[in-house]
Structure formats: C-alpha cells, structure tokens
Amino acid sequence: MFVAKGAGHMRLERVGEKQFRIFFTVDELEEIGLSPEEVDLSGEWENFFIDTIRNLKDEFNILEEGTIFIDMDFIGKQDPVFVMTIQTMEEQYFPSDWDETDESTDTLHYRFSDVEDVIQLAIRLKHDYSRGELYFFENRYHLILPIVCKDEYERLTAIIKEYGEPALQTIPYIQEYGKKLVDQWAIHQLNYFFNKT
Structure with a gap:
C-alpha cells in the first residue's frame, strides 16, 4: 500500500x-x-x-x-x-511463449450490461464454442471463457467485443463475490434454453 x-x-x-x-x-x-x-x-x-x-x-x-x-x-x-x-513499445499483444503450438489454457473475461447481449453472443458462437461460466455482479453479467490457443483467442475476441467489454475485476474476485448463473458450459446451456432455431 x-x-x-x-x-x-x-x-x-x-x-x-x-x-x-x-x-x-x-x-x-x-x-x-x-x-x-x-x-x-x-x-x-x-x-x-x-x-x-x-x-x-x-x-x-x-x-x-x-x-x-x-x-x-x-x-x-x-x-x-x-x-x-x-x-513497452517492443511488447507484442501476446506473450512470447504463447505460439501456435502452445497447449496451455488462458481465459477471456468480458462483462455485459444486458443479459440479452450474452444470449445473442451465445447464439452466434453456437457452432464454434460451448464452454464458459456466467456470473452476475454489480448489475453486470460476467462471462468467463477458457481458451486454448492464439487462434481461438483472436477469433473469440473479435466477436465478443461486439457485445460486451473487457471486465476490470479479476476472475477470482468475480468467482468469489459474483452470483454464479451457469457453470462450465455456459454457451451450450444458453443455446439449449434460449435458442429455438
């Protein structure tokens, strides 16, 4: 401090x-x-x-x-x-140790002001992605999505930013203080309950 x-x-x-x-x-x-x-x-x-x-x-x-x-x-x-x-100026957007063959898992964390935005995002991702956790905290919906490679990161980020914005809170903070709405398979579950097509 x-x-x-x-x-x-x-x-x-x-x-x-x-x-x-x-x-x-x-x-x-x-x-x-x-x-x-x-x-x-x-x-x-x-x-x-x-x-x-x-x-x-x-x-x-x-x-x-x-x-x-x-x-x-x-x-x-x-x-x-x-x-x-x-x-710094020489830093790249991705860490140098995260390349195309990296099998480590990273996470995207976005927040949304309206649950309808989350649902529409899930519908758009229906055929490409099924994982994720959904939380509610301070009148915002927080979607936490595990990812496995740079390509998936780039592809999901390009889509998600049309519906929400990067969250400022850390993931452990949301997991501890937020209300969990959907566990593990959020995108799949949202499509199951809200996508009738």
Missing part, C-alpha cells in the same frame, strides 16, 4: 506482471480537490496520475518505460477503481 501525494491510504493490487488496480474512495478524492465526474477535464487529475504512477513504479521497482493505459470503473455505486497497464 502506498500514499499518493495529498491523498489518504489507497489499496493497491497487482493483477498481472504489468497491470495494477488502485482503489480509493470518493471522500479521499474530495480531500485533494478531485471529482470523478471531472476525470477528463481537470489538470489536477493529470498531476494526480503522474504522482500515482511514480509511486507505483517505486513500490514495485518497475524500471522500464512505456505507454500507460488507464481505465476507471466503480466499486458499488460510487467508489472508483483505476486499472493501470504498462506496455
């Missing part, structure tokens, strides 16, 4: 080699004169991010420079959480 300039203690969680989540409350933001509604408008936000990133790099001894991607979501109805991803 570290302290950003002028702010109270904020919870910091490392969710990947170069991805981090930073949690803090609206009250903590207001103490330093920041408002979530003005995140894209205020120069104070830019200074806050610069200071936060500097502290984050010091905390985890991150030496390389690169592009910083920042996404903001909310826990419950008001407290924001920022996801920061550091990506």
